[in-house]
Amino acid sequence: MSKFSEFKPLNEHTLIEYIKTIPTLSSKLNNSFSDISIKEIGDGNLNLVFIVSNSTGSFIIKQALPYVRLVGESWKMTKERAYFESLALKEKGKLCPEHVPEVYHFDRVMSLIGMRYLEPPHIILRKGLVAGVEYPLLAEHMSDFIAKTLFFSSLIFRSTTDHKRDVAEFCGNVELCRLTEQVIFSDPYKVSEHNRWTSPYLDRDAEAIREDNLLKLEIAELKSKFCERAQALLHADLHTSSVMVTRESTQVIDPEFAFYGPMGFDIGAFLGNLILAFFSQDGHANQANDRKTYKEWILKTIENTWTLFYYKFTKLWDEHRDGAGEAYLPEIYNNPEVQLLVQRKYMTELFHDSLGFAAAKMIRRIVGVAHVEDFESITDAAKRATCEKQALDFAKMLLKERRKFEAISEVVSAIRQI
Amino acid sequence: MSKFSEFKPLNEHTLIEYIKTIPTLSSKLNNSFSDISIKEIGDGNLNLVFIVSNSTGSFIIKQALPYVRLVGESWKMTKERAYFESLALKEKGKLCPEHVPEVYHFDRVMSLIGMRYLEPPHIILRKGLVAGVEYPLLAEHMSDFIAKTLFFSSLIFRSTTDHKRDVAEFCGNVELCRLTEQVIFSDPYKVSEHNRWTSPYLDRDAEAIREDNLLKLEIAELKSKFCERAQALLHADLHTSSVMVTRESTQVIDPEFAFYGPMGFDIGAFLGNLILAFFSQDGHANQANDRKTYKEWILKTIENTWTLFYYKFTKLWDEHRDGAGEAYLPEIYNNPEVQLLVQRKYMTELFHDSLGFAAAKMIRRIVGVAHVEDFESITDAAKRATCEKQALDFAKMLLKERRKFEAISEVVSAIRQI
Incomplete structure (x- = not known):
């Protein structure tokens, strides 16, 4: 044995010793271990x-x-x-x-x-965001990744046979799904030993979340989509620490939570973490850098990510309209008017889902078990709490009012107004 | 071997010969084969x-x-x-x-x-509806079956672990799901060799369905729910030929299409087939029986089935509020106001889903591959077409306007007005 x-x-x-037993690995080292x-x-x-x-x-x-x-x-x-x-x-x-x-x-x-080892200067995107580094291709690359991975694993592109086979396979990743259900959709809305927040500054805010019936109504709807709706193969943990970057390269890592779920969960994870990064910037501002330009870059990246995603996803849809996808058979959706109608309806629902999940991801990073370096690295607790409270207030509004937004530019305007 | x-x-x-090899079967016959x-x-x-x-x-x-x-x-x-x-x-x-x-x-x-052999006088419910037989306990029994089987297989009652295990298992029934996708959500809305209708009377109506962009928009939404939303273990073919009845007994048979899907698909199948039975009655009326009283009984049964289902489902929910169900944890949904809010929202969505699927089930029985004895047994084609057209017009309205209905009594009023 x-x-x-x-x-x-x-x-x-x-x-x-292990590597020596695996030819595909040891050959990467040219079988040299000295x-x-x-x-x-x-x-x-x-x-x-x-x-x-x-x-x-x-x-x-x-x-x-x-x-x-x-x-x-x-x-x-x-x-x-x-x-x-x-x-x-x-x-x-x-x-x-x-x-x-x-x-x-x-x-x-x-x-x-x-x-593959993602060699330097690749760093975790979140660290770049904390340091105030601009990544000019980030929106282009992430919209590409999200559009392709979601579109090609959805029923717009695939047959029911392939879909149900893969849904069944990824049902096996249930323990990771349960962890998400707990830390994102449950713990922040109840008393839990795992929850923490910047105390005492946010004590009242954390309590307010546990008393907010309308917020609980909205999080229930999103949780139900997360648990029940097998729309596409998600990364399912697509925050800014699951992305490694240089100025030229963007690499998505760590999809261990992967399963078939609602597309908006991936899009929302990325957008929500960018919004957290935005609200953390005032805590990182100093005399040398007021971060104002950088905040504008983050807002532009949020706007471009969705806009480019929308463009690329619907372009893939148009290109594969006559394929094997079960959802919109070409013999039925056979005129430009109905094609436009179904696409607009689909994308509007996806937009609102994405905003809802973005908000849920933000809330849990401020009053739940796992926090983000964006805020944690602000050492002055009072200053950190001020940033977190802005993010939390925005997220609560977004979760409740997401259906009123018709375009990403309106979301960006709302972020500015906080 | x-x-x-x-x-x-x-x-x-x-x-x-087969029965002789199976003790559990041959013992039912007391091992006597003479x-x-x-x-x-x-x-x-x-x-x-x-x-x-x-x-x-x-x-x-x-x-x-x-x-x-x-x-x-x-x-x-x-x-x-x-x-x-x-x-x-x-x-x-x-x-x-x-x-x-x-x-x-x-x-x-x-x-x-x-x-079990369902001995006489058990007959297929649809045959009873064609014959004009009242079943005084039908709504009581069917609401019981639907409420229990849907509630106890949903995440309101169950843990994610149990849910995903069973969802994965029933993904294996994909061929039957594909058949449903084709005959209910696709074929009626496109030219298909399998489609048929009472020609020439309904030629223009069948064509109108294939040209109705708004109808196609709605059927796409329902198809997406059918394919993606694992809400509960459905019977998934719950029309009036899947039910055997006497005046005292109601037995649900033939769940070979079973899979995890949207609850409204089961409720809608039953309600939609009762509405078809209603619209077929004028074709069965004669001098001895104008079927007016019977039509009232069908309408009452439609109304009672939903009303009793609502009552029983929410009662089960209240009784099991503190159980292991993942969807609404008691520590979060911990006050009467939020409990009422989530329950009302859930039931309203389920009501609209049920009406949508009811309409889809009606349409496919008139212009799709498989028709129903309710209409087929009307030998006069012109008379049959008149009945079918009323049902079709109602179904099209219901599919498009379902979100405007707030109570089952309003649906029954709309049926009367056709």
Whole structure:
């Protein structure tokens, strides 16, 4: 029996032994182990992440642990999520190879993925947003990734047979779905030991959320869509720490929450985290940089992401109108007027879904268990609370009033008015 | 190797041999085969159905064939549907044993179910409706069946873990879902060799449906819900030929289309077929019976079915408010005002879904492939067409205007006004 025939967490030493047993990985290093360098960089909550490199090549080893590392071994979390992450990386990589790192190797027993190392100057987008760095291609790239991965996994493009087969497969990722249900759609709206916020400044705000019946009505509708509506294969954790960037490159990582859900959940995750980044900027402003220009860039990126997504998604739809997609058969939707009608209706609903999920994602990052570096890195608690309160007030309004917005420019105007 | 270790369609002779190999079936006959009687009664499109009886007992044997019998062997249809039918019968039988026949035996290889024989005077409800027979307990019983089977398989009652496991299982019934997508949500709205209608009277009406952009917009929304929204375990073919009745008993049969879909599809199937029965009555009126009283009874049954369903479903919800259901956690929905708000919103959406699906079910029975005996038994084509046109006009209005109705009494008033 091989040494790695049952699960064990690897360390720098055992990982070398493991790599030696896997030709696709050791060949990346030209089978040379004398100058190998291994560095554990997992700062996340769920996984071990190693950079492996030598003079000839490099890759990342990501290993899922059977618990949430942030909370400790008491919060169990199936390591099977690595299987769904590798599936999603491969599927999304096929659809959008420019923005998804290549998978070299997957080992289900070891819950381990070997994949492309995104070399420096790639950094986590959120860190770039905190530092105030502009990424001129970000909206272009992210709209590309979102449009392609959502369109091609939806029933606009696919047959029912393919759809139901894949929906069934990803139903297996239920534990990760449950975690999302809890931390996004439940905990922020009730008393929970996991919740935290900038106290005492936001004590009353956190309480107000738990007493807001209209907010609870809206979050119930979004939760129901999240749990019941298999619209497309989602990344399902598409915040700004799931994206690595340089000025020229945008790479989406970490789709371990992937499942078939409502498209607006992915779009909303990205937009909501950009809005959080916007509201955090005043906390990072100083005499050298008032961040005003940067705030304008963030707003422009929010607007462009949706506008370009809309353009690209509907363009894909037009291009594949006569394909095998089950949703809108060409023999029925056979004139320009009805095509325009169904497309407008679809995109309007998707817009409102996206705004709702964006708001839900913002709220949970301020009064829920997991916070964001955008705010956490503001050391002055009073200043941080001021930024967070603006974001929270905007998110509450957006969740309740999202159906009144007809264009992304109106959302941007509303952000400015806070 | 046993004689029945691979699939073969049974006949009266081979069925006896088969029964002898199955103790749970032969014991129903007290192991006596000398006085056995076997009668094939399958008048449906998809299956062989045998009544097996002797002096001591009886049962039904239902065997799925790998094609749609109505069309012939050219229209393939997986016999695996028998597996999903037996699963659904068992699951729904647990939830509502009063209205679901007991399953005695299931054989996946032979695609064969052994189940309770619903002895005379049980007849197919549709035949009773054509004959003008009142069933005083029908609304009470059907509201019971629908409320229990939908509520207990929804996320209002269940955990996400149970829900996703069962959703995945029933994704396997994809071929039957595809058949529904085609015959209900697609074919009636396009030119299809399968479509038929009372020609020439309804030629222009059938054409008008294929040219009605607003109708196509609405049917797209319903189709998307049917394909994507896993709200509860549906019967998914709950028309009036899937119900057997006496004055005292109501039994729901034939859930071979079962899958996780939108609740309104089941409610709408039943209501829509009652409305078809209503509009067919003028075609059955004669000097001895003008059917006026009977039409009032149908309208009352439509109204009572929804009203009782609403009452029973929300009562179950109130009773299980503190249970394991994922959708509305008691720690969040913790005051009477918010409980009322979410319940009203949920039931209003369900009402409009039900009306939409009812309309879709009506339209397809008039201009699609499969018609109903309610109309087919009206031999005078002109008279039949008059009845069908009233039903069709009502259904088109209902599909487009369903969101304007606030109560079932308003729907009944609208039916009267045609």
